[in-house]
Amino acid sequence: MSESMPARGASTLNLRGTSTPATRIIGVLALAVMTWVVVSAFFFTAPDVVQGDSVRIMYAHVPAAWVAYLAFVTTAIASGFSLVRRHRTLGFDRVAGASAEVGVLFMGLALVTGSLWGRLTWGTFWQWDPRLTTTLFLFITYVGYLAVRRIDASPERRAKRSAVLALLAVLEIPLVHFSVVLWRSLHQEASVLNPDGDVRLDGLMLFTLFSGVVAFTLAFVWLVIHRQRLQTLVDLQGTVGLDSALAARATEAVLR
Amino acid sequence: MRNVFAVARKDVLIEWRARLLLVRVLPFALLVLVLFAVALDSEALLTRAAAGLVWLAAMFATLLVVQRCFDIETADGALDMLLTSVVEPSRVFFGKVLAVAAQLLVLVVVLLGGAVVLYGVRIDAAGLVLLVTTVVTAVIGLASVGTLYGAVVAQLTGRDSLLPLLAMPVLAPLLIGASRATESAFGSQTIDLATGWAWTSLLAVFGVVFAAAGAASFATLTEPDA
């Protein structure tokens, strides 16, 4: 049974770290693009006509929100595979968990930057607009998901339970979004208070924004790969190969 | 189908004998209504907010009802025996949802009575049909989500603090919908009856989605693997 054998791919991990040539390339690329984005965001792009310099938060907020939802989708797909496939169940589960952890990070970042942006632009830290509210619910849901993941002793149980939770979240999040949209529409707000609703994007701003998305995505991939490998090592620690375990058990015989 | 009713009847019978709903949950729910009044300190505000407060109290009480629903199974390992021998998990799920829904129905009716008495809410004939429909659909949604997430955390350590964290974000759409529809049924100025009915249909969709999801995942959640 594949569950009790060492995880495939474990042999590619050199025990001094979880890097491989592939992740080094991704990491360097991420760093490079991120540097360009930071420089461009602060020095090359122009301030907005209406918002002034506070528009620069957009270069962090929009990519962070994008990655947050990317993480959500990744966790959902990986969870689906982990439930359906009989082999490599644990591998998919590890990806789901890693994506959720990294995703929570970016969700938090999106919320904080969104809140700051709102404060700078409109004077309030929070708006009950659908996007921010749904992201908040996504954040809370994933905090709960991670809390459940920490409990189960056996990787198999953890995989099953959290996979069901992740798929339920796929049902929940659209419902939340839809009901918040309906809810806020009752309040006849003249303009949806999205700071990025009024920003006019010129060519360079658009390109910087796009680079930001690329940079954050690369960072996400890099983090997930490393986190997932780390988890593989942790899981391996708990299981020696079945053959050695059987040999060890034989020496436990009490009766002669 | 017969098995679904058997499970539901068993749960209701146990609850009837133990009387926990009557003796603990209902008083708690009414207490929550009273505490809201104390915290908000404005009768006008209370009357306006009554719908939302009723459903908020209902949500908190649901957690208690659901935890009890699974406690009776884990106390002597009965659920394990049930699921691994004689009955399909999805039937057990539906039976439990029915039993929880029955208890929640009683609870919500009492809470609405509490709102009439404590918050000065008035229910007129025009809104009554909407109110009844809202209560029925919302209760099914509450019961489905509660039972499903109750199964997720049953037998986990620290489950009492986990259940709220997991279930309440999922119940948010239900809270929004039930509160708005009930507001409309109470004769609110800002929400007309047509919008109220729209919210009720959202509640129905919510209930169906999570009832189906629960039936599908109950087997996986309760599968023994040791």
Added chain:
Amino acid sequence: MIHLRDAVVAPAGFPALAGATLDVGAGELVALRGANGAGKTTLLRLCAGLAPLARGAASVLGVDLAGNRATVRRSVGFVGHRNGLYGELTARENIAFVATLVGATHDEVEVVLDGFGLAGRLADTRASALSAGQRRRTALASLAIRRARLWLLDEPHAALDVDSRQQLDRVFREATASGVTVVYTTHERYTDSQQMPRTITLDAGRVVHDHA
């Protein structure tokens, strides 16, 4: 009934059962003995279709446990350390509930209650008010009403007084006489060698003794 060949059960990597081989036929009464941690409970749970088979071969009631172990659960009754009863329901109601789920009749419930010494006042007593021995018998009565052909019982005699134990043994003998196979774990010592059932001893996850 039960055929194991080098069966290994290793939930979470540790081989609780490390290569067990045995055969049990229909209508047999078998006592499983061994030190704590020897794998007795795991062996029972494997045969009940509750624990997955990691290696080796195992078949129970003709069902291959490496394949779909869920199907064997309907015909096999497992009672662990707990009884699986609902405290607020009476003995009769507990058994009647199981009866409804399997489609057994009212009369069959009464017959079973009688057969397990639970008729009369006991039948209408809440499970939480029954003694340990009475609760055990109620749990076994549920297996009987389900017409389970194989009973797997984990330390059924634990926490019972001498009289209750003897009652339990009588129940086992009557069950096996009617064709049910009963396998139970125990730390008991039998003073009367004529009473002693076939005894299989486990040590470190393997079968080391097997004598009738």
